[in-house]
Amino acid sequence: MVVIFIQFNYPHITNSIVNAVYTRTNSSFSSVLDVSIQNRRFLNISSKPQVIVTPLDVSHIQATIICAQRHGLQIRTRSGGHDYEGLSYVVGVPFVILDLINLRGIEIDVENSTAWVEAGATLGELYYRISQKSKTLGFPAGECPPVGVGGHFSGGGYGYMMRKYGLAADHVIDAKIVDVNGNLLDKETMGEDLFWAIRGGGGASFGVIVAWKIKLVPVPSTVTVFNVSRTLEENATEIIQKWQRVANKMDERIFIRVDVKKVNSSEHGKQTIQANFVSMFQGGVEELIPLMQKTLPELGLDRKDRTETSWIGSVVFANVVLGGSSVNEAHEVLLNRTRFRERIIAKAISDYVMKPIPVERVMALAL
Ligand SMILES: Cc1cc2nc3c(=O)[nH]c(=O)nc-3n(C[C@H](O)[C@H](O)[C@H](O)COP(=O)(O)OP(=O)(O)OC[C@H]3O[C@@H](n4cnc5c(N)ncnc54)[C@H](O)[C@@H]3O)c2cc1C
Incomplete structure (x- = not known):
């Protein structure tokens, strides 16, 4: 041909x-x-x-x-x-x-808290560029740095700040898209319906997104992260049940995710299930302690479990949880587009539930 x-x-x-x-x-x-x-x-x-x-x-x-x-x-x-x-x-x-x-240029306008980001940029590149310009601006999108903003924003995009700020797509204020006839359109020329559709409906159904204009959000100069593990023997079942009941009622600056996996038990030759409670709080430790004691005391969070950092530090932390090496890694690690490629061999789905999931079902997900 x-x-x-x-x-x-x-x-x-x-x-x-x-x-x-x-x-x-x-x-x-x-x-x-x-x-x-x-x-x-x-x-x-x-x-x-x-x-x-x-x-x-x-x-x-x-x-x-x-x-x-x-x-x-x-x-x-x-x-x-x-x-x-x-x-x-x-x-x-x-x-x-x-x-x-x-096509991965990123222009940050600190004065107006906005940015133009080309579709080929990754989340990590966007987060890094924001942090280079401001310590008190951030963006509420996903946690895996090599994910592209082209696919991510057009499908919604959620991450550690979603409880306070919603989805990445909620913060898209303009876009450039090339349509099926080769026309370059922006928010005004594409019309309300198309602009609505590409913020959640998937870009590929409608054209090629060239760039997004986004509204950045304020973040405190200090945030707190923790990653605490509890096995079945350490009451993981009870804590997960309680977490499911309170997670949506907690202060909206707290985000806690739970990952479950099979690990070797302290009893020789046996396995157990371990739940990892991974969190980011938009504030300092002193504010977080009473909030956690009030809502999820069962986790028994200890002062040594918590680390204060900047917003960009929390992004690197999320990266560590995904398999990075250290919370103190240089922020430039976010620019690596292929870092986790060899580890990803997965299929994942996301869902919303209105009632707590029976804990046996949660445990059955442990690999
Ligand atoms: C390891 C991993 C971690 C993830 N973490 C999160 C997370 O924390 N939060 C979350 O919400 N999601 C997460 N996701 C899901 C991810 O947001 C979606 O898979 C997203 O669509 C990926 O976008 P992409 O540009 O990297 O992918 P691509 O494979 O490049 O594209 C995905 C889809 O979007 C279309 N598309 C891509 N770019 C454009 C464009 N410029 N114009 C039009 N259509 C386009 C593609 O044709 C394809 O249909 C994760 C996925 C993986 C694999």
Whole structure:
């Protein structure tokens, strides 16, 4: 198949689309394809695109859309490559990958507490850039730094600050999107319905998101984190039951998640279940202590369990919980796009429940 790309404008030779096109015969094709396959389940898949385009500017996205239509190719848009089903790069028909890895500029406007972030940027890059400009601004999105803002914001996006601030999509105040006809639209020109749809309905159904304008949120200069483990022998069952009853009534600055896993028991040759209570509180230790004593004293939180840090420090902490090495790691670790790739071989779903989940069901989830 011969694929011909139309160049809409020629701003500068380095931005020529020729530098952004990888056909199967290109020696970099496999590495460009693999670098954003974030789930090992899909590393050796047979579904390969005819061509990968890594746009250097918006005109390359427009050209790819028009060209793909002419040649009967489907398009898959990839930002961070974290889709649990590999939907940004796995297809059963001939297709093109529009990989936005080169479109990841971030402009922070501290005075107005806003930012423009291009779709190919990761959450880690966004958090890091915010922290470089301000110690008291943050953004309420997910906890895994290499996740792309292109897929994440268009699907909602929740994280450690969701109880106070809701979803990432709730804080999108403008967007640039290229539609099926190659038109570049913003909030005003796309209209209310489309602007509503791309903030939760998934961007790929509607076009290619180029960039988001977001409203940043205030964060205190000191936040507190903890990661406390309790096994069945240490009352994990009772604490989980209580946590389910009080989690939504606690001060909205406290977020506590619970991960359950199987571990070796202190009794030789036996296994037990361990629950990890992982938390971020938007405030200092002295304020957190009475709040925890009032609402979840069963956890028996000790002063030594808690660490005060900055908001960006809490993001690194969440990273440690995911498998990073130390809470004191340099913040630059957030810029690593492939850090956890070798570990992710997972399928996950999220759900909302109105009634507590029976604790046996929670325990049955332990791997
Ligand atoms: C390890 C891991 C941790 C996660 N943690 C969280 C979390 O803490 N909170 C949370 O809410 N979610 C979390 N998720 C889910 C994650 O937010 C979604 O999978 C999200 O869609 C990934 O976005 P992406 O850009 O990285 O993925 P991609 O695979 O690039 O894209 C995902 C989907 O969005 C489409 N898309 C991507 N970019 C664009 C664009 N620019 N324009 C139009 N469509 C686009 C793709 O075509 C695909 O359908 C996590 C997922 C993983 C694998």
